Amino acid sequence: MKNWLSPKSMTGIALIAIALIVLPHVVGMGGQAWVRILNFAILYVFLALGLNIVVGFAGLLDLGYIAFYAVGAYCWALLASPHFGLHFPVWAILPIGALMACVFGVLLGSPTLKLRGDYLAIVTLGFGEIIRIFLNNLNSPVNITNGPQGITLIDPVKIGDFSFAGTSQVFGMTMTGPEKYYYLLVALALLVIIINVRLQHSRIGRAWQAIREDEIAAKAVGINTRNIKLLAFAMGASFGGIAGGIFSAMQGFVSPESFSLIESIMVLAMVVLGGMGHIPGVILGAVLLTFLPEVLRYAVTPVQMALFGKILVDPESLRMLVFGLALVLVMRFKPAGLWPSPERSRELSEKPVEAVK
Template identity: 65%
Template sequence: VLDFALLYIMLALGLNIVVGFAGLLDLGYIAFYAVGAYVTAFLSSPHLTSQFEWIAHLFPGGLHVPVWFTIPIGAAVAAIFGILLGAPTLRLRGDYLAIVTLGFGEIIRIFMNNLDSPVNITNGPKGITGVEPISLFGFDFFSNHEIFGLQANPVYLHYYLFVTLAVLIALVCVRLQHSRMGRAWIAVREDETAAKAMGINTRNIKLLAFAMGASFGGVAGGMFSAFQGFVSPESFTFWESIVVLSMVVLGG
C-alpha cells in the first residue's frame, strides 16, 4: 500500500506544477503516467521482439534495457506529449481547458486499449507482461537480501527506493517554486493578463509547466511498470486522474 502511495505522491507533485503553480486545470494527467509506464514496458519486456521480426533480428537476446535508462526516456516522451497537449490549449482557461485535457487522457487510454490490431503494438486490453525488474549495479530489488543482519524483502526495498525518488522530486519542486520560472508560473496563475503585461512569455511558461509536470508523471509511470511487471490500459482510467487531482487539492 505504501509503495503505491509513494507512486501517487510522485504523480501529485508533478500535477501540482500544472494545477498548483501554473493554475492550469488538467483532468487528463494520468495519460502521462500511462506514457511513462508503456515506454518502460516496451523497452524492458519481450513484447516488441515477439511482435516485430526486425527488432528480434537487431536484438536476438531480447530487449532488456535497464529501468534507469528507460525512466529518462519515458520522462522525455511524456514531456513531448505534455507539449503536444499544451500547444493547442494555450488560449483555453478554466472549465474549457479541463474538458480538453480530460479528452486527451481518454484518447491515450483508448489508443492503448485498441493498438493491438492491425499491428499489435500495445497488446490491447491484455496488457504487456514480463517487464524487467528494477536493479541497481547488480543489486536486484526483486530478491530477498540481508542488509546489516536484517532481512529485506522486495516490498521493503521498493519502499525505500520510492521514498528516495519522492524526496528528490519534492526537492526539485521546491527549487522550481522559488526559481524565476516558478514565480512566472505563479504570476500566470494569479493574473495571466497582468503577467503578460509585465513581460512574461505566457505561452512558453505554460508549455514548460505542462512538459515539466508530464515528465514527473512519466517517471512515476516507469517505476510503476517495473514494480508491477505488467501494464494494461485498466490502470489509467479517468478516475485515476481525479484521485491525483484530489490529492493536490485536498493536500494543498
C-alpha cells in the same frame, strides 16, 4: 529555509529520517500488502507533486494527467520486457520515459494553451481518454501495446546485478521486494520534493504563479505565457512519466485499465484536498487518499459485524461512500485544503481590501 541547519530543525530532520527508515517495518507487521500500499502512496506523491505544478502553481486545470503516467508506464513496459525482447537498463529507461511524457505534455499543451479553466479541463479530459483508448487498441494491425491484455513480465528495477524485486540480503538484512522498492521510492521522492520546492521559489515558479494570478498582467511584465505554460505541462508530465516507469517495474504488469479517468480525478483530488500549490499539503493529500480507501477496505466489514452482527452494506460500495463523504466534508470545512499554504489560509480568513472601480 534559511536556518534549516539550526539544532531544532536538525533534530526534526533526524526524527523524520528515522521514521522514514523504520516505517516499512512497522507497516509490514500488518503484512507485506501494507508495504505495497505504502509504495503506492509514494508513487501518488510523485503524481500529485507533478500535477501540482500544472494545477497548483500555474493554475491550469488538467483532468487527463494520468495519461502521462500511462506514457511513462508503457515506455518502461515496452523497453524492458519480453514483449519486444528489449531489456534497457534503468538509467536509460527512466529518462526516456520522462522525456516521452514530457513530449506528450508539450503535444497536449501546444494546441490547448489559449484555453482556460473549464475548457482546458474538458480538452485534457479528452486527451487522457484518447491515450487510454490508444493503448487499448494498438494491438492491431501491428501489435504495439498488446491491447487490453496488457504487457506482462516487465523487468523490475535493477541497478547492476541488484534487483529490487524478490527477497534478498541487503547489508546482512533480509529485505522483501516491496521494502527495497520503498527505500528506492523514498530516495526518489526526496529528490522530487527538493526539485519541486526549488522550482516553486525560482524565477520560473514565480512566472507560473503570476500566470495563475493574472495572465494579462503576466504578459504585460514580459512573461512569454505560452512558453511558460508549456513548461509547466512538460515538467508536470515528466514527473508523471517517472512515476509511471516505476509503477510498471514494481507491478511487473501494465494494462490500459490502470489509467482510467478516475485515476486522474483521484490525483487531482489529492492536490485539491491537500492544499493546492502547497507542497507539504499535496504530499499529505496523496498519502491520505491512498491509505484511506485501503484502511476502509479492511475496516468496513469488521465494523459492521461488531455493530450489527451481520454485513448490511456491501463493503466495496460503503467504502467509496465513506470516502466520498470524507472528501465532501473536507471541502466544506477546509476549502483551501487540509494543509494550505500560509498565504492561502490568510487569504480565506482575511478580507481583501476592496479595490475602487
